[in-house]
Amino acid sequence: MTDASVLLIYTGGTIGMVEDAETGALKPFDFDYMKKYVPEINRLKFKIDAVQFDVPVDSSEMNPEKWQAILRIIENNYTKYDGFVILHGTDTMAYSASALSFMLENPDKPVIFTGSQLPIGKIRTDGRENLVTALEIAVDRHDNGEAVVPEVCVFFQNILMRGNRTSKINAENFNAFNSFDYPVLAEAGTYIKYGHHLIRKPDRNRAVKFHYAMDDSVTILRLFPGISSAVLKATFSIPGLKGVVMETYGAGNAPGDKWFLDIIEDAVKRGIVTVNVTQCASGSVEMSRYKSGKGLENTGVVSGRDMTTAAAITKLMYLFGCGLSPAEVTKQVSRSISGEMQESA
Ligand code: ASP
Numbered sequence: 001m002t003d004a005s006v007l008l009i010y011t012g013g014t015i016g017m018v019e020d021a022e023t024g025a026l027k028p029f030d031f032d033y034m035k036k037y038v039p040e041i042n043r044l045k046f047k048i049d050a051v052q053f054d055v056p057v058d059s060s061e062m063n064p065e066k067w068q069a070i071l072r073i074i075e076n077n078y079t080k081y082d083g084f085v086i087l088h089g090t091d092t093m094a095y096s097a098s099a100l101s102f103m104l105e106n107p108d109k110p111v112i113f114t115g116s117q118l119p120i121g122k123i124r125t126d127g128r129e130n131l132v133t134a135l136e137i138a139v140d141r142h143d144n145g146e147a148v149v150p151e152v153c154v155f156f157q158n159i160l161m162r163g164n165r166t167s168k169i170n171a172e173n174f175n176a177f178n179s180f181d182y183p184v185l186a187e188a189g190t191y192i193k194y195g196h197h198l199i200r201k202p203d204r205n206r207a208v209k210f211h212y213a214m215d216d217s218v219t220i221l222r223l224f225p226g227i228s229s230a231v232l233k234a235t236f237s238i239p240g241l242k243g244v245v246m247e248t249y250g251a252g253n254a255p256g257d258k259w260f261l262d263i264i265e266d267a268v269k270r271g272i273v274t275v276n277v278t279q280c281a282s283g284s285v286e287m288s289r290y291k292s293g294k295g296l297e298n299t300g301v302v303s304g305r306d307m308t309t310a311a312a313i314t315k316l317m318y319l320f321g322c323g324l325s326p327a328e329v330t331k332q333v334s335r336s337i338s339g340e341m342q343e344s345a
Pocket of ligand 1 (some may be wrong): 012013014015057058059060088089090091092115116117
């Protein structure tokens with residue numbers, strides 16, 4: 001036994017689900033059930049403690065209150081453990097990992113999200129591998145005692161990704177996640193191969209900070225050919241709306257119609273921070289590349305560069321949660337806070 005320790009936080013998700021006897025539908029179950037199916041946990045040479053949500057949830061139930069609950073558990077236990085593993089449903093894992101990457105500022109310990117596509121009680125489950133390797137990554141330390149991966153990450157099917165760079169890409173296959181615009185931080189084969197130069201380092205002169213406030217006065221607007229002015233107007237007239245993540249085409253392009261650009265320009269003038277991200281799985285917004293992007297740029301829309309939608313929306317929640325003005329959010333949203341976007345071109 002080493003002196004290392006990890007806290008496992010079980011929030012729910014397929015990994016711990018069992019079939020409802022009456023309906024056959026999957027529903028979350030408690031952590032003891034999971035331990036029974038992963039006896040390997042008892043053979044790991046470090047201490048593992050576990051806590052779980054009072055009521056484990058399907059991750060479609062995730063929201064800022066539940067992110068705050070996860071953060072509270074981490075803060076209350078931060079000095080007691082070397083790392084944290086969060087068991088979470090895959091459906092919204094990219095959102096939760098993104099949110100936590102902003103809410104937990106300057107961590108010097110790993111926070112690893114994982115889950116599975118098949119429940120742990122199934123013979124072919126992917127959950128066992130995911131869980132055991134995530135636990136090992138959470139306690140990996142350099143010779144000087146510093147954590148190897150002091151970041152909020154997602155570990156899934158042999159790859160470790162920066163949490164705020166992940167997207168769920170498959171509803172069935174075991175390789176459910178990808179990090180399209182940032183290289184994977186580690187690959188797990190016969191041994192775990194880290195890309196050390198890709199991993200963020202904490203600023204040792206500053207303490208870790210826990211930010212709880214998340215403002216949900218935000219929305220996502222996905223463009224499609226034929227989007228009407230009624231839809232656009234209704235979106236930008238939502239009472240109290242502060243921020244919009246607009247999913248545009250390709251390199252950040254949108255229709256050049258006057259009515260379209262007028263509605264957006266008016267919204268931006270009214271202080272609604274509008275962030276342009278691409279609908280493409282990969283690549284960056286570059287509004288000045290095409291006339292159709294330039295029009296949008298002139299309205300005051302901010303480039304989200306290569307941010308995922310999940311990172312952009314949770315970043316807006318976090319920045320408005322900090323109490324910043326629209327002008328300040330506009331400035332901050334286009335800067336990398338925790339590695340969620342490429343630094344400005
Ligand atoms: N519906 C499940 C959830 O996100 C799916 C999963 O865990 O893979 O909680």
